[in-house]
Amino acid sequence: MKWRGNRESSNVEDRRSGGGFGGGGIRLGGGGIGLGTIAIALVAGWLLGVNPLTLLGMLAGGDPMSSAPTQQAPAQRGPIDDEMGRFVSVVLADTEDVWQQVFADNGGRYREPVLVLFRGATQTACGVGQAAMGPFYCPADQKVYIDLGFYETMKNRLGAPGDFAQAYVIAHEVGHHVQNLMGISEQVRSAQARMSQADANELSVRVELQADCFSGVWANHAHEARRILEQGDIEEAMNAAAQIGDDALQKRSQGYVVPDSFTHGTSKQRVAWFRRGLESGDFRQCDTFNARTL
Template sequence: MKWEGRRASRNVEDRRASGGMPLGGRGLGLGTVAVALVLGWVLGINPLTLLGMLDGGMGAPQEVPSSAPPADDTMAQFVAVVLADTEDTWQELFARSGATYREPRLVLFRGSTPTACGQGQAAMGPFYCPADERVYIDLSFYETLKHKLGAPGDFAQAYVIAHEVGHHVQKLLGLTEKVHSMRSRLSQAEYNALSVRLELQADCFSGVWAHHADRARQLLEQGDIEEALNAAAQIGDDNLQRRAGGTVVPESFTHGTGEQRVAWFRRGLESGSFQQCNTFEVRAP
């Protein structure tokens, strides 16, 4: 991926110097965090929601010291450049539709950090919080992606960021709130199915970004697309459940199979149109 020497976003907050933050006012222990992560996987519930409930409600996040990432931090600068490229792409696409794109912020943290959606944990992987319009990532996830999930490469890493930015696009389009408003009227399995469609759409949006980033700025190098497709496959619910040594339980899926994630990323990549990413109007995503 040709990223060196390109514009870096100013919307990056570096909280890593503050270290791991306490889990809310009373302080949730690591055992509680582990329970929330397991329950979230089994029940298909966002672990952030469970942690917020276990800690007595989410509430406003604590004030956390942050700064711009240092210029000599290669990985942090890479993230800032990818974020900037998503900004350029989505600003243009929104403008074509007569709308204004509101840029998200991206938070680098280490271990844990408070968010407007509850306490964020590195164990959850990168995530987007619609309540504060921020993408959160502990950069150690990239080591996990490479060494434990079998998805190396800088464009695999870029895909992860673009996917989370895709959730921000959903927030701006009103799709996130529409799905979440249906939570109380659906069974857990039905809501999981909607969550899968939301996640697959974010994959499609990340493909749309890759399409325009390459056409406008010749970002891609040989092998980059294969890296992204491999990453999408490896983090499919079915493959993650198999890797964990458990039984594959489709009713618990919240992100989709590896095959589905690959297909929707490819659809966005080949079409370059976010109108082609309507996962909610197909019979089986």
């Protein structure tokens, strides 16, 4: 992926030097959530593709979106002086350029998300974020969170190496931000509250596949404008999408799959919807909610 020398985003909040984990969030013990529950949520989230923040909120008997921290570390928007930090900053800037233009072309205004770099754990407006959760988007504060150690997990444990595979992860989370701005996320949460768990999971799959498609839309526009793709990049993204399909993760962890528990889609579905966005470059082609087949 050709990224060096491209614009870096000013919307990166770097908490890796020790800030960001203060009071508030989901309580431990004393009527809150115990360490054992957190361990269960982290394992379930990583293996099944469920956002552990959502699981923790459900297990606590409350709304995970309401667990706002009482203290947030101040944004540190100084220059990023490490290569991986600069890489994610460039990718974020590229998503900003693409979605600004897409929204403007359709009479809208794109509000840029903040990308938070952290190590270990950090506060979010959705509760306490843990590195073991992998990257995630919090709609309550419109921030994408990532511990860059996840990229080593992708390479060494999931079999998904490559810089464009890493860019795909960021573009997918930004896709959730796009859904949030479009009002899709709120509609989905409202609908899921009235559904059975199996139906809610099926709706979650459609949300995630649309975010995959949106990441493909980004790649299409970014390459058209800046020729960022190199030989093998598309294969890297396709492989990453395949390796983190629900069926692939469940087979790897337990040797069999439970389709009713899928929340992100199968490997085949994730690859197909990323490809759809990549080939069309049209966000309208990403309507997973009205698709008869996924």
